[in-house]
Each structure stands twice: as structure tokens, then as C-alpha cells.
Amino acid sequence: MNFNRPFSVTLIALAIATTSSFAQVKRKPTPSPKTKPVAAAVQIRPSLLPTDPDVLIGKLPNGLTYYIRHNEQPKNRAELYLVVKTGSILETDAQQGLAHFTEHMAFNGTRDYPKNELVNYLQKSGVKFGADLNAYTSFDETVYQLPLPTDSAAVFTNGFNILANWAGYVSFDAAEIDKERGVVLEEARARGKNAQERLSLQTLPVILNNSKYASRLPIGQESVLKTFDAATIKSFYHDWYRPNLQAIIAVGDFDVKVVEEIIKNKFGLLTNPAGEKPRTAFTVPPTPGTVVKIATDKEFPYTLAQIVVKHPQATVTNTATYMRSLRINLFNYMMSERLNELLQKPEPPYLYARASYSALIAKQDAFSSVVIAKPGDLENAVKTMVAETERARKFGFTLTELERAKQAVLVQVQNAYNERDKTNSANFVRDYSRNFISGEAIPGIEFEYNYIATNINKIGTADMNVLAGQFISDQNRVIIIEGPEKDKDKLPNEKTILGWINTAGVGVTAYVDNVTSRPLMGKSPAPGKIVSETTDEAIGTTTLVLQNGLKAILKPTKFKNDQVLINGYSFGGTSLASDQDFTSANLAAPIIGGSGIADFNQGQLDKMLAGKNVSVSPYISDIAQGISANTSPKDFETAMQLIHLYFTQPRRDEDIWKGNISQTRSILTNRGLDPGSVYQDTVSAVLSSYNMRSMVTTLANLNSASLDKAYNFYKDRFADASGFTFTFVGNFDVDVLKPYIESYLGSLPSTNKKEKYKDLGIHPPAGQLTKTVYKGLDDKATVQMVFSGTYEYNETNNIQLDALEEVMNIKLTERLREQEAGVYAPGVRISYAKIPSGRYTATIYFTCSSANVDKLIAATLDEISKLKLNGATPADIQKFVAEEARSTQVQLKENVFWAGYLGGASQNDENPDDILKHVSSLEQITVESTKQTAAKYLNTTNLVKLILMPEKK
Template identity: 25%
Template sequence: MSLKALSRLVFLPLLAGALLAACQPAGPAAEAVWPHDVSDLAADPAVRYGRLENGLRYAILANETPPNVASVRMVFNMGSLGEADDQRGVAHFIEHMAFNGSTNVAEGEMIPLLERHGLQFGPDTNAFTGYDTVGYQLDLPEADAESIDTALFIMRETATELVFDPEAIDRERGVILSEERFRNTAIRRWSTALQYFQLPGTLTPERDPIGTVEILETVQRDRFVDYYENFYVPQRGMVVVVGSIDPDAIEAKIHDVFGDWQAPEDARPDPDLGDVLEARPFSVGYFNDPEVFTIFTVNAIRPHQHEADTGESRFRDNLASFGDAILSRRLRTIVNSGVSPLLQAAASHSTSYELADEAGVLAVATPDRWAEAVTVIEQELRRATEYGFTQAELDEQLANFRTSLQNSADQAGTRDSAQLSDAIWSSWRGGQVFTTPASGLARFDASADRITLEAVNTAWAAQWTGAAPLLFLATSEMIADPGATIGAVWEASAAQPVDPPEDSGAQSFAYTDFGPAGTVAERTEVEDLGLVRLQFGNGVAVTLKQTDFEDQIVRVRVQFGRGELEPRAVPAVDILASSVFTASGLGAHSADDLSRVLAGRSVGISFGVGDDSFTFSANTTPADFEVQMDVFAAFMTDPGWREEGLAQYRGQAPEIRRNLYSSPTGILQADVARMLRSGDQRYGYPDEEEVAGVDLAAIQAFLDPALETAPIEITIVGDISEEAVIAAVGATFGALPERAASWPDYAEARDIRFPEATGEPVILRHNGPDYQAMANVYWPTFDDSVPRRSRALALLRAVFDLKLTERLREAEGFTYSAFNSSTTSDVYPDYGYLWVGVDVRLENVDATYAAIDELAAALAAGEITEDEILRARRPLLEQIEDAFENNGAWLNWLSQSWSKPERLDRIRALATDYAEIPREELVEMAAEYLQPETSWRVTILPRATE
């Protein structure tokens, strides 16, 4: 997460990730091979489905985005729910052991084997364990026969040939325990407590995939083998291959590789998960943790009723989803007021495995106003169930839903192979038919006349009737007699009458005329890069790269001013501006109103304060490109400067800060980012005094000069014609008064210094669990003025990363993952660094520093092999090759290329530089910069041990 993104942190995605495992859809029909076998929905005809005699399922899809790559997946329909009490954590542990030796691949050889094929451990080579699924993922940068053969070979080794060497198990324990330690957050603890409350007496709360420390420390080989032989069986498995492949050839390979896999006749069946109470009474739960957000949930939960995935079941589910969306929209309006106790809130419905059907509202509130938040949720939920929704509210959601379907259909031809492979197996695991986007749009249009307000009201209310509400409050506040206290707040609110909602009616966007359209004064082409460069008469500059990488998608970035370098009256005004500016809306529309006004439009409104520019950015479609430019130009010329945007930020800031200080990695973002720049207040996260010191006038004074007159540079990449760009930009930014020909460089603001080297590490404290610690080493390097040098540092970092993984993870078992990055600034002269950060136990901090120093010294002494360089370089080259077919990469490369024309040459030399960097250059760089006496070190320890 970027430092600026912290100022726009939203809570619901964090909570959704924690709840994901607890809110899975129903599994596939017990007797059906595929969900489409028992459905009237047509499966995507481009996908080839099959099943071997041993029961193994497979799906194959030819796809050319990106070109010449392939994604291979193998999943099993069982996860941690299959564990016995003395196996808790084994399913996930086995996932790790898959990389630690099999019959035909020695321990320590699998990852290097894949790296030599251009796969990077983590991004391209990964695995996951959930409650009811284990999966293995390989994204091949080359879809040649050798790479695919290797991928299928490794999947077969994983499925049947793992050896579970006891010594390897013992070596991996530290890694597993490190992962448990790293994931032990307040949100995870809340999620577990919530499951115990919502699904009491069932197996799910007892089977967190990470397991228990006691079992992880002691479990022996026989318990691994027991799970492996019972659940890694072909009848539970599925193999998916998507990419630049010949389906006939892939099908034959799958038969050859997996055909002799014997299916055991007595493999263990699915476990008994228990039962959900049919008529559970009104209940209240409470969870207290000093570091948790204040989270209130209310749910209606009933035993799950299985239903096949059909056209009619999807229609009914969509009706309820429209109700969820409308209630969520109402709650967002309350949040946007800036005076609400709510920080975020949303309604949803889901199925937890085969156990429970749930309707729910989840809200995040300020801690001292939790009772007000409970009251707001109770009354808005009751308002919806008693009075339903309005036609205007439904029309807004219908417009958004249809636009989403239309975009999916229009963009289907260039879907990413990795995403498609995951969607195919996920559909099988969720009991869903993998259909085409076009068919989804056709079904919606055919049933549009049935989506009435009455139908939506009825379907949505049905989720909440017949089941008593279950309330659960998590907070850092201590509440005496919480069950009675929380219940009393709910009941007191329920005794108050609520009024029906008001129909707000339709609104139209007020910004469509910015004056006479500007004309292009200068046009040039950069043929080798496929660019068109335009400059309008008022000075607005445009770089356009028209591509066919993504059908019907256009990526836009508008940059102006100097961002962080701009003068400011008070500290932290830049950090708050990133969040407050768009949240304050426009002169004619509040931020809340904009969502209604722009319903059904594919537009975005993202604003950020970068190191040396202010930036608007969005993804849109060719059809809505003109509206997107209208929106950007409106914010440029008539920002709303409403207080509610600042009020929202001030309400969120303490909770963001609480989250940051609850873990070592949060401390990195909150404090270390500033310390690495010798206390520069433009970085890190602002403290309470700094936030309180920023008012709307300060934000306006910070942004106004650049908004009014700074040069504007627009970068556009995607599926759009030059004519459409000229028309839309000419009518908006081209119509503005003449912009300044140049802008101050603010040289005095470019002075950032790396901190003085430390003899002993600086000690910082976090508020999380007492066994979480982190050791960090930063070596000062150089700026980005010489691209080749920056790329050599990136390659050195990649070699260092290999050594860190082999030493700290594989050999020592100190950590789940060592963090490693290099930074070279193109804004601050002479500023850059290489960083290694390691999450470890307290007792391993000193040994970790010693190991890092040994590895750095070895690099500086020339201990870099050609094989290590190959394994580091090839994934980088493969990533670069893919990036040349990626709109997002081009947008980043081309941004500010008018003010920094050297960026075009950087693109041209990118692949060559990485390909040509010799070993000797890496050794010289390591010897010069990886010296312990120049490093700055910070150890992050738990406050509980202070």
C-alpha cells in the first residue's frame, strides 16, 4: 500500500478479506460432474471440459491475453475442514511441503526449476489453502511445450509424489509459524470470534486454515500422510489450463500425466460440519481487542437450502442483490455527510459453505459512538424492510448493473488468462456455471420487465423475515455487561418510529460546457513506440497510445503542478488533500450526488498527490470517455470544497492510525517512511496534531495555484481513436484558459536526506501480539538519473531476494517471507536505498541481522553465480515482455513524458539494459553499497515487551 493510499484507506475491503473464507457459496451438486450438468444455463462453449476415468476433472481454454503465456491450476475440493483435531493446520502445511521435495524433485530444487523457466516465486508460483479448497497456481511466461510439460509434471508431483521428509517438515515449521504470526491481526481475531458467534456448534470456527500453534509445533509425518492420502485424490481434483495453447494437445498431455493416477476406493468423505439452528433467538455477541476497528454486524442466518445454479435462481439472487445495493447506497449517503458515527457500511447476502444462508449489514464506526452507529443501522434496516425502496434508487442500481454487464460483454475478448483460469475453477467450487459475459447481458435484458420495485422489495425483505437478528459488536472500548448493553441500544432504537424514504428523483450532470473547444496546435508521431503527441493551443499536452490489449477499455491520467513539492502552509496538508479533494465534491454536486448523477456511466474519480505532480486517474470506456473528461475538467475548474470531505477524513484518521500501529508493517508505513527521509513531514502518516492543524482553507491554498494555471499533461492508453481523443479533450481541457508555459521547479523542496547510519538499530514499538517483531536494514544508494544503474540495482535486489529466501526461509525457517525492494528517486537528487525487512520472532532478531549481514557481505565479495543471475534475470525479462502488451505499464511509462522526454528513451532501453547487465557490474555495486557501516537499521518490537 502506498503512503498516499493510506489517506484513502477504506475498511470494508480489509474486513471482506477476513470474512472471505467464512462466506463461501454453496458447493457443487453432489452427483453432478459439472454445475452445467444440472442447469438450464449454457456453459461457455469455448471451454473444453472433461473427466478422466479416475475422476479427475479438467478444463481447457485457448486465450491470447497476454499472448504466448499460459496459466495452470490444480485445485482440490477440500481444505482445512477435512482436518482432524490433531491435524489443525496440516492442510496448509502440506501446501508448503509441496515445494519441499517429491519423488522426482529433490528438496530445494522446485523453485529454482521454475525460476529458470522465468517464473518468480510468489507472483507466478503460488498456492493457497481455504476451508474447503486447496489450490496450486503456475503462471507460465512462455506457453511453449517444455514449460507446459514442466508445469503439469510439477502438478502431478504435488498430487501424488510428496515425500514429507521429517527433517524437511521440521525445517518448515518456523516458516509456517512465521506465517501464523504475520497473519495474527486484530481483524483475523475478530473474524474468528464472529464465526464462533454466528455458527456455534459447527466445525468451521474450529478450522482456521492456519491451524493452531500447538499442532504446528508438534504434528508429525503420519498426520500429513493421513490427510494427503485421503484428500489429494483424483475424484476431488481439477486441473485448468488457459492461454496460448492447443486444446487438443493439452488434453492429451493431461491424459498422459494424470491418467494412471489411481483413485482410492475408501478415501475419506466430506466431514460433518454440524447444523445451524433453525430458529435461533435474538442474540448479542461482543469482542474486545485494543487494536480492532469498531465493527458492528447484524445478520439473519438460517440453515442453507441448496439450489442448483439456473437462470431463475440467478434472477432471484439479483433481485435481492439490488436491495443490498440500495441499502448500501443509503448507508454511504449517511457516511458521506461527514457527521455520522459510521465510517463505512454495506449490506450483503451470502452462503457459508453448505451450512448457512446469511443476510447481513456490516458497519465500521468511531469507537466512542458505537451506540449511535447501532441505532443508525437498526433504523435504516427497519426503514428498508418496512417501506422498501424507491423507483429512483432502483433505477440507479439497474443502470450501474447493466453497464457492468455491457462492459463485461464488450471486454470479454481480451480477458486475462490468469483471471480466467481462476474464474473457471472458482465456478466449479461454487457450484456455478461458467457462462459467457454476453449471455449474462442477454438474460438481464430478457428479464428486465420482471425487475420491478415490488419484486425487489419482496425478494430483499424475504432474507430478513423469519430469522431473529444476531448482533455482534467488536470494539477497542470496554463495555460493561455487553450483551445487555448492546441489546438495550438495539431495542431502544427499535421502539422509535422511522419515516419512509423520499424519492429524490433524477438529476443531470451540470458540467458539459467549458467554452469553445480548443484546437490542436501541434501534432507529432513517435513511430517506434506507436505514440501520437498532441498539444492544444492553450498548452495542454496529450500523449496517446492506441492499443488493442484491452477491448473497450481506456486508461487516462491527468497530471499538473508539482505535487509534494508545492509550497504548503501547514504540515500534512498534502496527505489530507489526497483524500479530501474529491470527497468534497463539485460546486454543483456533492460527492454523494455524483454517484447518482453518473449512474450507469463507466467513469472514475481518483485523485492523488504524487512526489512531483497532482494526478487524476481513471479507467473508462470509449463510449464514456467524453463524460470522463467532463468529470476531470469539472474538478479542475469547480471543486466543491465542502467540509464533509474533511470531516470524513478526521473521523477515519484515528482508526487508520490504530490499524497501522497494530503491526510491524504498519509501523513501517506510519513512522519509518518519514524517518527514512530524516523526518520529512510529507511522508509517513500524520499524527493527531497534524491532522487537527489542517483545515479546508489550507487544502484549498495548497491546490488552487496548480488547479488554476499549472501546465496540464494528459496520458491516454487503450482502445480509442485519435479523433475521439481530440474531440473530448478539445471540448474540456482544450477549452480552458491558456495554461502557464512553465511551472516552478521548487528546488528547495527537493532536498531529502537519508538518515545517518546507525551503530545499533533504532527501536520502535507496535501494539500487536507480543511475539511479532521485525528486523529492517536500509542501505543508501543513488537516485534514478542513470536508468541503467537503477536497473542494475533492481537486478541485484532480485539476486539478493533469492539468497534471502534460501537462507532465512528455507535454511533457517526464520520467516514466512523476507521483504526486499530497491528505491531510486527521479525527484529527489542523490536519494535512493535498498531495503531488507524480515518478520521474525523476538528471539531471532539478532540472528536475522547477522544472516542479512552475511548475505550482503557474500554479495559484496562476489558470491553471485550465473545460475542465480539467470533465476533473477529471466523473470524480470519475462515481466518486461508482458508489460509491453499491458496498458497499465504503458500508462506508467508514458506519464509526464512531455515534461520528462527522456522517459521515451528509457522505454526503448528497458529490455536491453536488463539483458546486458553482467555479473561483474552486480558485484561492483554490491561491494560499493552493501556495507554495514553505511546502513540504517530499525527493529520493531511489541510494546508489551517494553
């Protein structure tokens, strides 16, 4: 479970079509760029948006709201949510942190599930704690999520009883409260105790104008968490966990009427408290004029500026606000494109920039401009960013930009509409949750499809060009400057920063849109021939071998209507580069992949693809090189053209090379200030036995790299198609794809080198080793314990290690979190590989106080010793088997699983049909097998301990 920490507005996500106000529509013909905008017609009174007819919405006599929808993606599964209009904003001074603490206590004892019985019961039913079973607390709401199987009527029905227990019957046992104090304090430590938290504590009171929101962070006050009594938290629960502030959301593969009756029976008996407190709607008062806040921290590695202009929130409820939200998304897209284009210069003016209008907090929207500067170059970064917003305000957008933005929206809209019968239940739950919490409309995809199809082309440049003027203002404005403490004297004062902003737009000229009308490829290449074709009826694949030696494995599915995943690989990778040339080789794929293709630079390529549902990226790993792509059936040929061009006509762009090298140098400058980065760099170095290929690059290595070496290495890696295997998974007909495969893959050059990778022996060192890094101001320690060794890769061993991983996760959660109350979220990750050589690593990791490091390491080793001596308990084995069986059932209906699985089976030379026996193979896991596996692979003979401790005082 987690709470929503209020982050710096730099982390506000900017994405086009991210809300439910975007359904899918067919692209309509776009007007010629020469077409003049048409004057707006007579204003039509906005009408309320309808409610999706496929969701049943009701309210019980006690005020509890419910949303129920039948949905079969995924099959035999349901998402059950309890949404409570209760968050940290409603806490009294004595309750700070108890909204979030209440969420924790819901998992630590209710009327029908004392202590930890609830988690134990759900794990045995195949629900994984943390990954599936979860919750979060924010300022204004608390949300519990419970994904359940519906093929077990008992488990499914009992899920509503669990929600009812959370809604009205949490026990708040005093002993359980005391045990959980440490867990919540450790959650605060794990998520905070860093530069970002310290900077937020300085800047949030300014952004939130010292309102109650600024003093009600969901994690609360440490002094309260340590000392509150049961009566205080019961009072919060009594006042605010009441049915007229609650909603049950159920979406999944079930009978709607049956679920409605279950809800009436389970929740109808909940009552509202007598003399209930009013649910006050708190606000953030506007700030007259502009407020500037400069904040620094010793461990913050960047210098950034944020300009936040706050506006009243506009909730999408009618056609007018719906159209406004669409215009805002178009605006955000075009601003993002302009700012991203500047990163393609040989000397980019900043490391990162974004300007967008989006929701902020407390019924506020904001136009937020954010820029992260290169070290010592804040003035240029700020002026460049502000100049771009001023350019938009003064001159607006071009018609070609707007049409491209519309096409980008329409691609996503079309994709979602095409997937309307394959939409995941969790997507609907999120929409209904927003409807309950904020009143955002849920008109349904059929309405949205028709509405956007009819209205998007009514939006002209005149409509868009007024938005910047509406968004940008010097009223209710906050300017934040954040930087490293060591650069405090170099940061601008209030007068200087205001001067930069006020003069940044002087002399700007209208944006010039550099577009091309040339086709991606002038003509199709001469096709190669398919020389063999075999089918695997068991898993439904067809394997083609082409004349040039390339192999294609095709698995047509109906899991998604508008998705085709393409992946290709061949062995070699950077293992074939010398140490001297490694840095150039390692940069080759990201540089070439960001340089455009053939005669088109990256900006031109991006604009050409704006109206297409296609993404293609080349990669070079340590042992392989290849292509990753996803597309729709409609744009499949474009994806294949791009793949062909990345093989045959990669683009050499000096500006992109210089820009990337410049950006990397800037990032390295202050990397040593951040404790997490220093620790991770040490981890990488130690676990690779200090091999330079696995360590963060140095300035010396960066300076020795060259574009010529990178470009030539890339061309060499993609010069021989004979070693490549491609997988195609998605909605297609094999016979339809064959001509494209023959044309664009069969025509690729082939030299029949039959290359392999080199095993460079990069792995954790043998023996026992402890490495401690002392870095950080706060009392926050991080521990990794890494077991490693040689490994015989096969299905039997793999299953046993998978089981060991989950059993260890269960045991360490019980011991380190529940019993010791010393960590928030301990984790175990076991990985194994066949190539370049058979190796495994088992990593145990957690965050804790520095005083508890030795104790928790000892407790971990004690649990390992018990496992070696006794094996796993039958109950823990049952939990793993249930979770693995249910997750496998879901994965077998997902394109992304098959894309990864078929590629992995090919690389490891495995029989792909083995996946069909996976669930039955789980019977191999026994108490004795877990005992033997733990003894063999958690052997302390090879144990590396990596510890991050705060700086010594």
C-alpha cells in the first residue's frame, strides 16, 4: 500500500489523451494547410454529457454509491474498489498521518479477519500483496483495490465482504497499532528522507499558499505517528468512514444483477454516525501577484526553475468543458513538440523542459513551465523556455502543427475505440473513481467516438491561439528555483529571475514548422523468398525462414484488436566491441535511434509519424542487437519500412551526437551529490567486479568516444540479416503478413557470418564481501544482499527458483515488516540466465534506519537458515502456486507476454510448447524441494553485502 506524496510540479505528467474524455474515432480528412480558419458560428448552449449506459450506478438508502460494469478483459477476473472521500485534509492537528495509518490498519485486523488473516486468505486465493492487493491515501481520498478471480464464486463473493470490513469494521487493536507504527515510519523513511522531500517542504507552502493542504501531507507528523492512541484513530474512522462518503466499484467478468444484490446485502447495513461532521471542501486561496521561492539542498543534483500559474479547476461535465479539455490537450502536445525539438540542437539549451496545462491539487488547475538547466546555465534555460511560451502567446500555432496534433490525438482515440471490447477492467475503475471523487463525466466510449469524430475538426488555429494568453499571467503565479546547496551563491535573486522572465520574449519571431511531404520510402525493395514454413498447432505459431537466412515466428491472436508487437534479435551486441571502443558502441543504438532515418532528421520523422500508430526502436545490448516495435494492423507497413531503413539507411547526425554528449556531461557533473546515485554506482561496480562496461561512464571515456565509431559499429551489427529472428504477435492474418515480410525483411542484406556473443565473464565476485557507502544527510540506510553462482538453466530449476523467490518475499515480509517492524517493503529478486553463461543472482533488499542494519541482516539470515533447515511451509507453497497459476492464466491472454516469451524461448533454444505445461509443473514444488533449493542457491559462500549508510557525523 502507499500514500500519494505531493511531488514538485516538475513531476506532473504531461500526456496527450490521458483522461476518459478521449475515446477512439476514425480519422477524417484534414483540411489543406492553405485552408483559412473559419470564424466561429453562433454560440450553442453546452449540454451535460451523458452517463455511459454500460455502467450501472446506484445509491443505497444509507448513501453509499456503487458502480457496476460487466467486462471480460481479463477473463474470469474482476476489479473491486472501495473509494472513500476521506484523506489527510480532514485530519485534526492530533490526527496528522492517521488517514494513511487507517489504510494500513484495514489490512491488520477487521471484524471478520483478525490480525493478518485477510492478507493470508487472499494470498492463498492467488492475490499477491502489494502487486495486486493494495491501497493509497491522498489529501482528499483513500482508495482500496482488490483484484479477484471470478471463477471461484466463494472467493469472489467474499471479496465484497472484505470491502465491507474495510468500509465499516476495522478493529484498531491496540497491539496491532503499536506494531504498525514502525512500518508506517519506515514507509516515510523509504519514500522520503531525501533531497526531494526536503525541497518539497520548502516549496509546497508557497505553491499551496500556506493553506491547510500545505500542512496535511498524507504521511503525517512523526510525533503523532509515534504517540497517538487508539481512541484518536478510531475517532477519525468513525467520523469519515461512512457510507455517504463511500463508493463501491466493481468491474469484471460477472453478472451485474448478481453483484448488485451482493452489494445491497453486504453494505446496506452500514450506518452513518449520528450528528455527522460536514465534509468541508477545503481550497487554496489565490496569491495576488507573483511569489518567488528559492530553495537549495546539499544532495540535489540539478538546477531547475518552475513557473506555476494557478487557475480554478474546470471539471469536465458538459460539451463546453469537454471541448476545452480537448483544446488543452492539443495545446500541450504542440508545446511539448516545440520544446522537444530544441533538444535536437548540437548544444541543447536545457536538460529537460515541459510546459503544460493540467490539474494541480485542491480543485486547482495550473499552467506549469518547468526547465532543468545544465550546470551554470540557468539563465539561458529559463529564457529559452519562457521565450517558447511567449512565442505561442504572441504568434500562436501554425495550421500544420495543429493538424499534426489532431492526428496524434486521433491515433490514440482510434486505438482505444478499436479496443473497446478489450479494455482492461482497471481502466474503467479509474474513470468511475474520478467520477465519484470529482464529478468528472463518464459518457462512455460510444458517445465520445461520435462526438470527437464530429467536432475535432471544428477546432481552428484561432481557437488554439487564445489559450496561451488565458494560461499565462503574472497573477496567482509562483516561481520556484531549486538547486544544489553548493551553488546557492550562483542562483538568481527574486529581482533577477523576474527580469529574466519579463524580458525572455523580447524579439521572438513566429515559429517555422519544418515539414516534408516526401514519402518514407520511394519504392518498395525487391522482395526475398520464403524458403520454408512450419506450424506449431499447440501454441498457434507459424515459423518462416527466408532466403537470406532470417527467421520469422508469427503468432496471430485476438487479445487486442489494434495491436501488433514486433521484436527482432541476433547475437553479438557490445560484447564484440573492444574495451577501447565500448563507450562508442554503447551509445550507438540510442544515438542512431534518435537521429531520424535515411534523409529525414528526427524532427521530420516525428512529424511524419504523428498520424500513425507506430513506434520502432533499434537496440544493442551486451549480447544482442535488434529491433523493438509496436504498431496497429493499419500502420503495419510503415513499421516494416522503418525496420528496413534502420537496417539499411541509418542516419548519421552530428548535431544529435553533440547534443547527447553535451547532455551526458552535464548529468555527470553533479551526480556525486545524490546518495542514491553514488550507492547505485557502487553496486554496479562491485557486482561487475569493477568491469568498466557495467559502471557509469566517465568523462574520460565519454571524451574518447566518437560518432564515426558509434555509426560504424551500428552498421556492422545490422549488416547481416541471416542471424536475425523476428517475432510477430497480435491481430493479423499470417498470409496477409507474408508479402510484407518478404519485401521488407527478405530483402535485407545477408553475409552469413554466423556470429555469436562473447562471454566476458562479467558477474558478481566469488566469496564473501561487504561494501559500505557513507553518503546522505538523513538517517536512511539501504541494504542489498546478493547471493550468486553458476546455474544450470532448465524449466525444473527455473520453477524452483521462482518459488524460492516468492516464499522468501512472504517470509521476509512477515519477519522484517510485521514482526520486527523495521522495514516497509522488503523485496527478493532472483534472476537466472542461460546466456552468455549459466548464472543466477538472488538479491534481498530493504531500506531501514542505520541503527537496525545489523539486526535486520541477522534476521534475514535467520529466515534463510530456517528455510534451509525446514523448507517452506505447505501454506506458503500453496500461496505461490495459487498466485503463479492465476497470473499464468492471465498472461497467456496477453500479447506482451507472448512477444517476450517467444523471443526468450528462441534465444535460449527452448521448446516454446513448454509454457502449456507450466501450471501442471508447479506440482514439483514441495517442502523438500524448497529446502534443497534454498540450501543450494542461498549459500553464503558467495554473498555480497552492499550497504548505504548516512555520512558519519
